[in-house]
Amino acid sequence: MAGIELKVISKHYYVENRKVSVLNGIHLLIPDNRITVILGKSGCGKTTLLRLVGGLEKPDGGEILFDSSRKTAFVFQEDRLMPWLNVWDNVTFGLKKQNCDESVIRGIIQVVGLGGFEKAYPNQLSGGMKQRVSIARALAYSPSFIMMDEPFAALDYFTREQMQRELIQLQQTHGISILFVTHSIDEALLIGHKIVIIEEGRIKSEFTIDTDLIHRDLLDAPLIRMKKTILDILGKG
Ligand SMILES: Nc1ncnc2c1ncn2[C@@H]1O[C@H](COP(=O)(O)OP(=O)(O)OP(=O)(O)O)[C@@H](O)[C@H]1O
Numbered sequence: 444m445a446g447i448e449l450k451v452i453s454k455h456y457y458v459e460n461r462k463v464s465v466l467n468g469i470h471l472l473i474p475d476n477r478i479t480v481i482l483g484k485s486g487c488g489k490t491t492l493l494r495l496v497g498g499l500e501k502p503d504g505g506e507i508l509f510d511s512s513r514k515t516a517f518v519f520q521e522d523r524l525m526p527w528l529n530v531w532d533n534v535t536f537g538l539k540k541q542n543c544d545e546s547v548i549r550g551i552i553q554v555v556g557l558g559g560f561e562k563a564y565p566n567q568l569s570g571g572m573k574q575r576v577s578i579a580r581a582l583a584y585s586p587s588f589i590m591m592d593e594p595f596a597a598l599d600y601f602t603r604e605q606m607q608r609e610l611i612q613l614q615q616t617h618g619i620s621i622l623f624v625t626h627s628i629d630e631a632l633l634i635g636h637k638i639v640i641i642e643e644g645r646i647k648s649e650f651t652i653d654t655d656l657i658h659r660d661l662l663d664a665p666l667i668r669m670k671k672t673i674l675d676i677l678g679k680g
């Protein structure tokens with residue numbers, strides 16, 4: 444099948460015997476070979492949605508249809524590195540020896556800007572560097588589908604811009620499908636083929652942007668208009 448389909452997904456938790464409804468009636472198609480961005484305020488259910496799509500949790504209602512043969516990688520909101528392993532070993536952790544092509548791994552570490560830090564341990568890295576190790580680890584797995592939960596949130600403006608460009612390049616070269624969570628409207632407009640706005644566990648709006656990702660400019664009139672619309676939607680929340 445083409446992509447991942449979420450049909451009337453709901454999810455709730457119990458906190459001190461009180462039912463907290465987190466996702467409600469989510470209907471969503473995550474297309475193949477595209478970047479789908481989930482955009483929403485803190486606490487609206489973005490990470491929960493990602494965990495359900497990644498099969499880390501089960502929905503309480505509805506179903507998720509996908510091709511189970513796809514190779515999926517996850518970049519979590521927190522870095523989740525092994526403190527006792529250096530950068531190289533964290534990146535190659537979980538790879539079978541035969542899949543561990545040294546020059547490919549070296550290239551990936553270079554792409555995320557960590558060349559020269561292969562032997563460093565997580566406690567010798569900044570928060571942003573640790574997050575980039577997590578991204579490298581996901582890429583090393585050569586996935587066809589990557590789920591990323593606010594992966595660039597800890598990065599400075601320039602590194603973030605560079606990583607956004609690299610991600611676009613990677614997606615275009617390898618035709619990877621990406622489900623990307625952010626609360627930055629600009630980031631969503633820059634990297635998204637599809638932007639899904641979530642509010643209080645429901646899909647509030649969906650946008651499709653047809654312009655070429657490589658040449659996208661936030662100052663183009665249609666993107667400025669879209670930003671205003673999104674601000675309006677989120678502001679009314
Ligand atoms: N395991 C859990 N038990 C109870 N409540 C939970 C659990 N996980 C999430 N929640 C609740 O679900 C809601 C959505 O959480 P979620 O982590 O999906 O938000 P988010 O959109 O990713 O927020 P952020 O942008 O801050 O990361 C929150 O109200 C949170 O308290």
Ligand SMILES: [Mg+2]
Nearest residue numbers: 489490520592
């Ligand atoms: Mg989250």
